[in-house]
Amino acid sequence: MRWLSALTDNMSPLRLCVPGEKLCSVEDCSTGTGVYQRHGYIYSSLAGYVLRKNEGEELPVISVVRETEAQLLPDVGAIVTCKVTGINSRFAKVHILYVGSTPLKDRFRGTIRKEDVRESEKDKVDIYKSFRPGDIVLAKVISLGDVQSTYLLTTAENELGVVVAHSEAGAQMIPISWREMQCPQTNAKEFRKVARVQPEYLEA
Incomplete structure (x- = not known):
């Protein structure tokens, strides 16, 4: 189970x-x-x-x-699903919604730092081209951060990153590469750190 x-x-x-x-x-x-x-x-x-x-x-x-x-807690190494709530030039702020496939009853905050977005060319990462507020992201817990229980997360692996995003027109976008998604209504392309989603994470 x-x-x-x-x-x-x-x-x-x-x-x-x-x-x-x-x-x-x-x-x-x-x-x-x-x-x-x-x-x-x-x-x-x-x-x-x-x-x-x-x-x-x-x-x-x-x-x-x-x-x-029973309450799951995000632990180091856990795969979590989270929603981006804000971004700046250094990191993205998220709310952690699921641990594995189990929803959390309490709200946990997380941070994806610029250096933890991807494995290669970390110095070229642009947070705005990786995430936008409202995006749903698969990430891995790498540590418990500060005393306010902000978890530090990474999307550096290929399987991690944005899994659901909506375009400026409001449509759910379709991944077209590891770094771009496209709006099916306007065909406009937007940059994201796109996850290569594994089958176990495709359930609604």
Whole structure:
């Protein structure tokens, strides 16, 4: 199941459990949601995924959440889908929408720096010719940036870059090369860092 593979690929593995399953001793964790205590142990009260979080307490908090509640976090090496929200001469700002094929419930911000747009001729990269606000982009997480949790992303690989873009006329453009897209209405061409999209990313 792609949702489960995305979990195991992009974050520490989550363990499935069933109602009544013994999870750990009360000496090891404190209780969160979806669990209960009995005779010195913590048990699951529902079927779902086991989460352990360190929240500044002496013991980590253990919870069980259903699939729809489990939150993926963009991790280093993860492939993410994001939307460009702004550009300047040095970088593009994005909102991260998906990790793999799984939508995120929380909003995460990212930055694609000029030097991370492509592998070759980095000094010749023009952000305005690579991305525009509103573009949907496939990128890879390369690091967690500043204290405001802005993720640093790259589109340097051939499979990464713009996957959906609209022309100035409002039409969805068609890729015609690795650096250009064309409006089907006006035939006008616009520069982009175009992704060579793999089949697993073609789902709606």
